[in-house]
Amino acid sequence: MKMSEIVLTFSEYEEALREGKLLGLRCKDCSKITIPPQAVCQWCGSRNLEKEELSGEGVLETFTVIRVPPEGFEDEAPYIPCLVSLAEGCKIVGRLAYDAEKASQELLGKKVRFVKAHTWKGDKFSPPRSCPLFEVVES
Ligand SMILES: [Zn+2]
Incomplete structure (x- = not known):
C-alpha cells in the first residue's frame, strides 16, 4: 500500500500566510475545506485532498x-x-x-x-x- 503524501504541511501553511496567501485543503470526496491543514479531511476523514488558495x-x-x-x-x-x-x-x-x-x-x-x-x-x-x-x- 502506497503511503499517502502530505499535501500541505503546517509549516508550508504558515509560510504561505507570511506571503499573504490563505491556503486550505479541498476534499475531493466531500468537497469541503479543511483548515488549518491536517492529514485527513476534517469533515469525512478522506485523505483525498488538494491544496487550494482561499478568498480570505x-x-x-x-x-x-x-x-x-x-x-x-x-x-x-x-x-x-x-x-x-x-x-x-x-x-x-x-x-x-x-x-x-x-x-x-x-x-x-x-x-x-x-x-x-x-x-x-x-x-x-x-x-x-x-x-x-x-x-x-x-x-
Ligand atoms: Zn471530506
Whole structure:
C-alpha cells in the first residue's frame, strides 16, 4: 500500500500566510475545506485532498479581548483572538486587527478579510508561530 503524501504541511501553511496567501485543503470526496491543514479531511476523514488558495473573505463569528496574556504574550496585550467563518464554509481561528478599547459585540457578524500573517515570537512552550490576521471590511 502506497503511503499517502502530505499535501500541505503546517509549516508550508504558515509560510504561505507570511506571503499573504490563505491556503486550505479541498476534499475531493466531500468537497469541503479543511483548515488549518491536517492529514485527513476534517469533515469525512478522506485523505483525498488538494491544496487550494482561499478568498480570505468571511464573517466574524466571535472574538475575545485578551488583556491579561498568557506567559510569553506580554508584548502583545491587549489583543483579539477571533473565530472567522470563511466564505468557503469552514471556520478558522486568527487575530482581529481592531482597537481593543472599541471592540464590542456589535462586531459580531461583520464582514472581515484576511490581511496578512500575524507572527509571534514563541515562548518556552512553543516555537514562533503564525496565524491569519483579519480586518473588518464594513463599519
Ligand atoms: Zn471530506
